Amino acid sequence: MDGHMRGPNWLLTTTLLCCALTAGSEARTLDEQRLAALLEETRAEMKMPGLRAAVRLPDGRIVRAATGLADKEAGTPLDNDIAMPGGSTGKTFVAALTMLLVEDGTLSLDDPASKWLGDRPWYARLPNPADIRLRHLLSHSAGISDYPGTFRYNLHSVWRAIRRGGIRFTPEELIGFALNKKPLNAPGEGYRYTDVGYLVLGRLIESATGRTYYDLLTERILEPHGLQDIVLQDRSVLPVAPGYMMGARNLRDDGTMKIDPSSEWTGGGLALTPTDLVRFHAALAAGEIVRPESLEQMLEGGWHNPATPGEHYGFSLFVHDHGDAWSHGGLWPGYRTHVTHNTRAATTIAAQTNRDGRVDMGAVVTRIASALD
Template sequence: MAATLMTLIAAGLTAPAWAQEDRLAAVLDDFHARYGFPGATAAISLPDGTMVTAATGLADVENGRAMTPQTPMLAASIGKSFVAATVLALESEGSLSRDDLLSAHLGERPWFERLPNADSITINHLLRHTAGLPDHVRLPEFKANWSRLTAREGAFNPEDLVVFIAGRDPLFEAGRAWAYSDSGYVLLGLLIEDVTGQPWHEAVRVRFLEPLGLAGTIPSDRPDLPGLAIGYVARENPFGMPARTADAQGRLLWNPVVEYTGGGFASTSTDLARWGHALFGGEAMGTPYLERLLDGVRVEPDAPGLCYGAGVAIYQETQHGPVYGHGGWIPGYVASLRHYADYGTTIAFQINTDIGITDDTSTLVPALETALADLAISMLH
C-alpha cells in the first residue's frame, strides 16, 4: 500500500510552485488573523524534495520588519533530533554503543556519582528519556538562577546545568518508565564532546549541517544571531524576562547558550523541513540508522500509539498514518517538525511568541499542524 501511495504521489506533483506557495501563505495568514501572533514561517518538503515556503506577519513588531521564509528563529528542542542523530552517527563510526553505560565515558567527572541512577544509566536511556532523571529546566532553582546563567557575556560551562539534578532522587529506576529530561540531553552533549574531542556543534556541523546544505541553521550560542526574529513573551513569565526579548538592534537580552544540547540551534522552517525530510527519509547518513532512530518506548502506559525514539516523537496511529517529529519551545519561540511517513512529506513551522501557545488550553499548534498536513497531502493529488 505504501509503495502504491508513493507512486501516485510522485505522479501528482504537477502544480506550479507559486500556486502551492500561495495556498500555504493563505493558511498562515488565516491563522495569523485568528490567533494574533506576531509572525510565523512554514515549509513543506514534498516527496520529490520540492520545497514550498511561506511567511506571515512581523519578525520585529516595533520596527515593522516583515517575516520572510528565510527569517531564522530559535528552534528549541527540535535540536534534540540533531543531538540524537549525532550519537547514532558516532555509533555507526564505532566510537560508542547505545548500550554503553554513561559511566564508561563520563564516570570520572567530579559530579558523576551524585547523578540519579549514576551506576545504571546507558546512552540509550538518555536518548529515549528513560534514565529516570529530573528535568533541570522545570526546577525552581534553575528558574531562580536564570539571570546568572543567561548573562549576555562570559563563558558558559554546561556542567553548571548538571549540578541542578546532582544529589536528587531518581524519578524511577533507569529503563523502567519515561520522563522528558533536558538534563539527559545535556549529558549527551558532554558525551559527544568527550568522544569526539570537539565542541558538540562542530560534531553536528561536519556530519549533518554541511553535507545536507543546511546553511540556515547555526548554533544558538550567543545573543547576537544574524537576522533572528524577535521573540515575544508574556509580561508575567517564569523567567522574569521583558516582553520583547531583544534590544532595538535585535540582539537578545539573554544568552541562549544556556540551552546547550537541550536544543542549541537557530534555524529556518525551510531548513527544519529539509532536515526532517532527510532524517526520517533515511537519507541523513550513509549507513542504515532508521531502525535505531525509531526504536521507541511508550511515553504513557495507557497510550500505546505515542512513543519516543532517539530524539524523535513517534505517533504510530494518526488520521494520516505514522508521524515522526519533535516540537520546540524556548522563551519567545514555538516550533514544530512533523514527517508524514506514508506520504514522504515533511512540514515545519515556527512562531515568534509563546504567549498563550504553550498552555494546555491552546489549540494553535495542533490546529496548525492539522491544517498544514491536510494542505500538504492535498498538494499530492
C-alpha cells in the same frame, strides 16, 4: 527546551495530524498562495506577530510562506530566510549525530554513561549513575529530572538577570539542578522529558570524541547536507528575528538576547528555518543522514507505554502510528517551532512563530496537513 506537549492533548493532536496527512496521500499538494492565506488566517486567530511554514511534498518540491511581522517595533515583515531559535527541535540533530558515532564504532548504545563521564565530579551525583546507558539519555528514560520551572532555576535566573543584566548558564550549571535527586524511574523503565539528560549526552559525545559538539555537527551533518545556513547558538548575539516573550521583545537594543541562547547547547542549540527542518527530516527519512537501520533504532528506541500503543518517544523523535510518522516541537523564550514527517504520505511540514506562551504549533501543522489536496 520544551520538546512537545506532554499530556492527553499531545496524543489527540498527533492522532489528528497523522489522519490528516495520510488521507488521500497519493495526491498531496499545496501552492504558496493557499499556504500563505492559511497562515495569515491562523496568525490572526492565534494573535502571533509572525508565522511561517514549509511543506516538502511527495515530489520533493518545498512550498513555503511567511506572514505577519518579524519585528513589531520596526514593522519589518517576516520572511522565509531569517533564522529563529528552534528550541528542542535541535535535539533530533544531537540524536542523529550520536547514531553516526554509533555507526563508526566510536560509541555503542549500550555504553554506560560512566565509561565516558565517570571522572566528572558531578556525574556520581546524578540519579542512577551506575545504570545509565547511552540509549537511556537519547530516549529520556534515564530517570533524570529537568531544570525549567524549578524553584532553584527560577531563583538563579532572576539573580543573574539582576546581577549581570542577562541570563546565562553553562551546561554543568544546568546539570547541577538535577543532582542529588531521587530517580524518576529506573533507567529504561519510564519516560520523563529532560533537557538535562541531553546536556549530559552532549558532554558524553565530546568526551568520547575529543571534539566539540558544534564542530562535529557542522562536519558530519550540516555541511554534507547543505544545511550550513543553520545558526549555531554559541553566542549571545545571533542573526535572528526578534521574539516576543509573553508579549515583551526578547532582544535588547544591542542585539543581545535577554536569555542567552548559548545556554541551550545540546538541549536544542540551533537557530533555523522551517525550510531547514523539512530538508533535514526528509533526508533523515530517506536514509541520507543516518543508515536506515540507525533510523529504525531511533524510531524503536525508548520506553513504550502500554497505555499508548504505537505512540512513544524514540531517540529525539515523538513516534506516531507505529513509526509511520514522527514529530518534534521546540520552545525558546520568544519562539515556538514544530516539525512532523509522515512516511506513508511522503510529506514533511514545519512551522515557526516568533512568540511563546500558549501557542499550539502542532495544531498549526495539523491545519496545514488538512489543507493538502
